[in-house]
Amino acid sequence: MKRPVALGEFEQLVLLAILRLGDEAYGVTIREEIAACTGREPSPGALYTTLTRMEEKHMVRSWLGDATLKRGGKAKRHVAVTQAGRNALLNAQRAYQSLLQGLDLLGGADA
Amino acid sequence: MLRSFNAEWLLARFVGHQQSAALMGDLLEQRTERGAWWFWRSFSGLLLAAAWRPLVGFIAAVVVSAVASSRLMTSTIGMWSTAPLQTTMFVAMASWFVAVYSGVRYGARDALSQVAGAGAMLSTMGILLWRHPAALLSVGAVAIGVALVFILLRSHRMAMGALVTTSVIFLAGYALMAYSSDVYVHHVLRIRLLGSAELEQHPSIQYVILAFLLLGEGVTAFVCAKLHHKFVKRPNPDLIMAR
Numbered sequence: 050m051k052r053p054v055a056l057g058e059f060e061q062l063v064l065l066a067i068l069r070l071g072d073e074a075y076g077v078t079i080r081e082e083i084a085a086c087t088g089r090e091p092s093p094g095a096l097y098t099t100l101t102r103m104e105e106k107h108m109v110r111s112w113l114g115d116a117t118l119k120r121g122g123k124a125k126r127h128v129a130v131t132q133a134g135r136n137a138l139l140n141a142q143r144a145y146q147s148l149l150q151g152l153d154l155l156g157g158a159d160a
Numbered sequence: 161m162l163r164s165f166n167a168e169w170l171l172a173r174f175v176g177h178q179q180s181a182a183l184m185g186d187l188l189e190q191r192t193e194r195g196a197w198w199f200w201r202s203f204s205g206l207l208l209a210a211a212w213r214p215l216v217g218f219i220a221a222v223v224v225s226a227v228a229s230s231r232l233m234t235s236t237i238g239m240w241s242t243a244p245l246q247t248t249m250f251v252a253m254a255s256w257f258v259a260v261y262s263g264v265r266y267g268a269r270d271a272l273s274q275v276a277g278a279g280a281m282l283s284t285m286g287i288l289l290w291r292h293p294a295a296l297l298s299v300g301a302v303a304i305g306v307a308l309v310f311i312l313l314r315s316h317r318m319a320m321g322a323l324v325t326t327s328v329i330f331l332a333g334y335a336l337m338a339y340s341s342d343v344y345v346h347h348v349l350r351i352r353l354l355g356s357a358e359l360e361q362h363p364s365i366q367y368v369i370l371a372f373l374l375l376g377e378g379v380t381a382f383v384c385a386k387l388h389h390k391f392v393k394r395p396n397p398d399l400i401m402a403r
């Protein structure tokens with residue numbers, strides 16, 4: 050049986066942000082989405098490293114989009130999650146869900 | 161002052177032109193609201209993230225190949241006139257250089273790292289066992305077996321081609337370094353004999369030899385990265401389907 054690909058916490062955040070953004074996912078919007086949802090804004094360097102690594106693992110794919118004047122006439126690099134990325138994310142989330150079962154962290158007195 | 165155009169050019173040395181333009185576009189898009197300090201701080205972070213592996217890989221490759229060649233030369237004193245041994249020595253030096261550079265830059269799972277690593281180990285073993293024909297034959301048989309396995313795997317087959325080409329560039333760089341250094345020594349000393357007294361009298365000779373050596377190795381690393389990008393990098397199955 051093939052071992053599922055392990056995902057780090059930041060990789061999961063990036064994949065979830067890309068899925069939430071859909072066709073609008075590129076460097077700036079991904080960082081803004083993560084900042085809006087978690088309160089922590091990743092640095093462009095950290096995001097670049099993670100996206101490159103995940104593209105090499107075929108979890109995301111990218112393509113060049115339109116250029117705008119605001120961007121100095123430079124094209125956006127759009128990103129989308131592949132089926133392999135979805136599967137890896139699903140596996141990671143399932144692992145979290147099974148570990149959370151019975152703990153009642155979200156709705157308990159300690160929440 | 162470093163302008164954004166120069167910054168994009170610098171970043172492109174490590175991530176390619178398209179990626180560099182897209183990354184600089186992301187920074188420029190937010191520069192108006194976040195300011196120049198944020199822009200240059202983010203650019204520095206991006207440059208560091210993109211450049212550390214190639215730079216550390218290059219430095220490690222230079223050091224490891226130098227140490228390996230020095231150790232191997234010491235262990236084969238008196239046998240240097242043998243042409244097959246000299247060839248194996250160059251193969252070992254080139255393989256160690258590529259194995260370390262590729263290992264740091266692309267990781268141990270990369271096909272080029274694995275092929276170059278196997279080449280480095282086998283050629284080193286061959287040199288160390290040069291005086292023992294039976295053991296040397298066994299290493300040769302293992303090398304043929306490993307080469308056949310690599311030929312059957314597409315990515316490793318391409319990596320073997322990349323390693324052979326890079327090794328030829330490495331050898332050419334080494335030969336050019338030796339020739340250029342010889343010309344410089346003759347220019348400075350008017351003789352071709354070089355000992356510790358001459359080096360003490362003209363320390364520039366050491367710097368010139370080192371500069372030519374680093375230039376040759378820099379070209380080797382550049383060619384290695386280009387060949388890896390063109391032939392060894394695994395294609396994304398999603399992109400193949402999209403075509």
